[in-house]
Every structure is written in structure tokens, then in C-alpha cells.
Amino acid sequence: MTFNDNYNEKELDEFMKKLDKKSINVPDELEDKILGRINNIRVKRNRRYIPIKILSSCLGVLILFTVSVKVSPKFAAHASTISFLKPIVEWLNGVDKGVQTAYDNGYQKMPKVVHKEKGYTIIIDNIFMDSDRCRMTIEIKGDKIKDLLANYENPNIYLSTNCLNGNHWHSYPGMENYKYNSNSFIRDFEIRFNPVTFEQFMKSNNDKLSVFLSIKEMQSSESNDEKAIEKFDTIEIPLEKEHIKMPKKFYQGKELKFRSTNFKITDLIINPTRMNINLDVKDKPGYNFESFHNVYLKDSEGNIYAQEGLMTIFRSEGRRDKYTKGSLYFIPSIYFKDKPKDLYLCIEGLYYMKDKEKEVILNINDEYPKEKKISDQSVIFYKPTRDDNGNLVVEFDTSTDLEYLKPENKYIEGQKNFNSEEINARNRYYLGPLEGKILSRKIVGGKIIEGIEYITTKCTIQIGEKEESKFYLDGGGDYKGYLDDTKMEIKLDME
């Protein structure tokens, strides 16, 4: 039964107009009361009344914590398994404990590269490489940097690399651990390798990694374009193969069963700078694995190896494909230590979401605003429009942590149409092949945040002649989905 079948809108409007209605008068005192209320709102800051005893106790705890993290790797590892302490531990220890530990154990870094061009000096240093990744710090110096900072709001170093295989170049903004002062930019980069490509590289005659650097204007709220400011010639980084240590691999083949998802631990790989566990991930019908709740490695002596960075998820055919692979990374590595008697993978639960709840189909002919509820959270969609290029422009509003709109069967990588008034970075899974990809890490509001930048409350997606498109919502920020708190401790094979 539709509305039009049963009601005559105009007739009912006329009926209502004819009725005598009491008008609502706003009382004069309302303004005074509002002003009074605003003036009386208390701001939570009153340091004068904090007793000195409390301040000194806090200071004591802080010093003890700092010293403990610095002196005891075990304490630091334990502390970094607690989510709110992890950024503090990382900050105290420097952002890559894995590389630092390898270096402390004598792992050699590659020779520094200095390249001069167009009045800039480019220094590539702290180059550490193993089968999994290459980390480096890139500094661009020169007087021109000063002008650049004066003329551009958000300049940033971008890096493209051939990732050892010479064929495919991948490009990334350098978001990780960045600093700049009046005459230099400094960025840390991490280039991820495909194990097969790495093996081929080690057997080949090639002993260089090619990188191409540029300085671009970062994404702004006004435009999604990245404006190139400076481009440099390709720089060859010589890699001393004899100093690259090969990984130690241990086949596992162990299965884990959770309410929403089954996992198979395929192998444990111990590299000099970190350890990783590769998994096959298979969601049960209707469920979607989101993340593990506290996961770490523990050896027979009780040493804890904290999870590092992102858990990466590979999905072979887009977001909805159920068969996935994933990798978990742990630091510091036991590469240089005696092999422990036992090593355990400890999982304290996982977060999952329900497929149907996440799905939203937006048709330009529907009635808007449209509300979509996920669990106890709500997202409001405004009427999608079609721009001059045939793109569907979707705007949505949410006061919740559900902030991500993923077009069906699209990788987030390269979705540069995502736009936001505030560019945020979130801790997210990377959907797509990871070879050669840079993972970002930046400091937002004092917090170190890792992830790939893609956001937000407005999205544009090419839909051609179609009038509707299917999207999936994803949690961001603190919203993680439903918790399955099943705990598991799996002994890993080390033979």
C-alpha cells in the first residue's frame, strides 16, 4: 500500500490549515537562561588544585615507566601489547625497534647514498634490508626547501620504486616518521618485498634498488590532486648482497577455529629485522574478520614479542572475496638469538562484523537522507548525485566510528577521490597486494597512527551509466566490531 493510493496530500494540508492552532510563543527568559548556562559551563582544567603529592607520584610513575622501557626490552614488549601504551613505548624506543635490535646485533646497513640535483642535496641513509622489506631515511636539504615551505601548505616527499624486479613501479607518499625544519625534509620509508621477487633478485646479477623521488603538494580539502613541485632523476641504491641475511622459514600448517573465521597458520618467517606469521583467512558465510584482539609471540622463557605495525590482509578479488591471506609482524626478531625451546602464538580474541549489516546499496532515485544501522551505530546518507564525469558522489554523515565507505570490488589503493575536511590517518587493513607498498605512520594529535590514508565522509566513484552502486561500511577509530574473546595459545614448529 503506497502513500499515494490512500491519501490526498493537498486535501489533508487544507484540512490542517483550516484548524485553529495555538501558536507557540518563545518566552523572553529563554535567552537569559541560555546565556547563563553557557557562562556557567565548566571547562575541565583546574591545575591549581592538583596536590603536589599526586603530581610527584605521577612524575615518579612516568620516570619509572620510561626507564623500564629503555632498560628492559621484556618490559617494553609487554607494555606494547597494551593498546594505549603501544604508541608511548614506540615513541620512547624510536619507531622501529625491529631494525634497532638487528643493528644492535651487528646487522649491517647499506652504504649511504648522496645525490645532488637542482640545488637540492638528497641523502638516503639508514638503509636496512632483508627478505621482507627495505627501510630507509630520506633527507632532502637545500636553501630551496625554505621557499618551498613558504609557498606550499603541505609539501611532502613521494617515492616510487621498482621493488627489485625492475618491471613494476610503485609510488607512495612518505608519511612515516616525518620531520622538517626550515631547510630540510626528512622522511622514513619502508618498501615491502614479495618473497619470490626477493629470491629472484638475490640470484640475479642486479644489485641495485631504483628509486624515483619527487616533492608534491599533499592532498588538501579543496582538491584531491597531488601537485608535483619538484622531480628528481632516478637514484640507484647499491645493495651489498653479501650483507643481506636470508630468512629462516618454518612450515606450520596449523588450524585455528573461531566463531566467525577459520585460520591456517602457513609459516613462520624469521628475518633479521622482524618476524612474521603468514595465515590463510577464511570467513564463515555471513561473517567478516576484522582484527585480532591482542596478539603476540611468547617464548619458553616468557619473553614477549609484540605485534608491529599493521596486520596485512590480501584479498585476491576485492573486498568481498572470502578467501584471504594475511601476515602478522612481530618485533624484536629472535634471528640473532639462540633458538628458543618453544615459541607460541598467543591470541586473546578477535573482532568480526556481519556482512549484511555492512552492505549498503545507494540508488540515486531512492529517498534521502537514508539511514543505515550497524550494530548500535548509525550512518546517514545524503542524496547521491552524478557529476559531469558520470561519477556517483556520495556524502554521508556519522557521529560514530563507522566512517569508511568502500565501493564494492574496488581496492582502496588509488581511491584518491576520497576527500575530507580534515585529512586523517587510521589504522586499517591494506586491501590489495602489498608488494612494494609503503605503510604510513604519522603523528596526529600526539598519537602515532599507522595505516593507509583513505577516508571519509565524502566519496566519488565512477559508475558509468548505472544509477546505483553497492558499498560496504567499515569501522574506523575505536569501533572494531563484535568481540569473540576466545583465547588461543598455539605452539609453533621450529624445526
Added chain:
Amino acid sequence: MDELLIKQAQKGNKESFTKLMLEVKDQAYKIAYCYLHNEEDSVDAVCNAVEKAYKNIKGLRNPKYFKTWFIRIVINECKTELKIREKINNIKIELQNEQTFSNNTIQKYSIESLLSHIPETERSMIHMKYYMGYTLQEIAEILNIPVGTAKTKIYSNIKKLKSILNDKEGYCDF
């Protein structure tokens, strides 16, 4: 609404926040009144909403929706007040039942009394449309429901009112 004022308020500027509140206060009060039908409670609801808005304005993502966002806070305050009233009314009804009080012999029909038979949210939708001149689109945005739902709820209730009036024709004093 002045987006600059909203952004300044989000940065903690009390003066800008005050200006914004004075701009929306009348509408906020009228909506509160639609729900609560009591001057004192409506003023309180608006003032409580003002306080909540001040504390949470940083979380507003899109300044464009400031007014809708604030009115929603007002409505939530009204709903809280209604829940409190409901509890009190339940107690009163129990007491009345004990006294076997009956007073349903004569009813005087007016639009206000008729509207009182409609659930609060739906009644306020009618008020918003016919008393305050909001469009269906605006009502839907404020109440966070599809336009179609707002339309159906408003007109189906008016139709009900109309049929009640027709049935009672000759007894009503419009």
C-alpha cells in the same frame, strides 16, 4: 548558518558558540514545546541541549549540518524528559486505579486534545510541519528518518484525526 562561526565555536570560542545558540534558540524552543507542551520543561530541555552541544561541538564533522545536529540534541533531551514523565504517570495511573476514578463521560474535542492521542514523535512532526512551517525534507533530516517515512506518518495521522472528527461531527466545537 555561518560556517565560520561554527568552526570558531568548534575551536572553543564561547562568543561564537553563543551567537550560534541565539540564532537557533527560537526554533529549538518551539520543537521542544511540541514534545513537552510545557514552557518550563521546554526551556530546561533547550538549556540542557545547549550545554551538551558546547561539550560535543568538536565532534561535529560537517558544519553544514549544525542546525540539524543541534535540533537532534534538543529532541533527545525532550525524549529523556518524556521518559521521566512516563514513569511518574505510571505511578499516577496506579494510584488513580486504586481510587477507581472514572472521568471519561464527556470529552471536549479540540485539535490540541486530538493531537494528544498521537504518539509524541509523530505529534511533533505534525507540529513541525503545520505550526512551524518545516518542509518534509527538513523534518526527515532532523528526525533522522527517510522523507517517505515522515510523509506517511504525518498524513496517516492527519487522516486519522480527520476521520475522528467526521465521526464526532456535531459534538465538536471547532
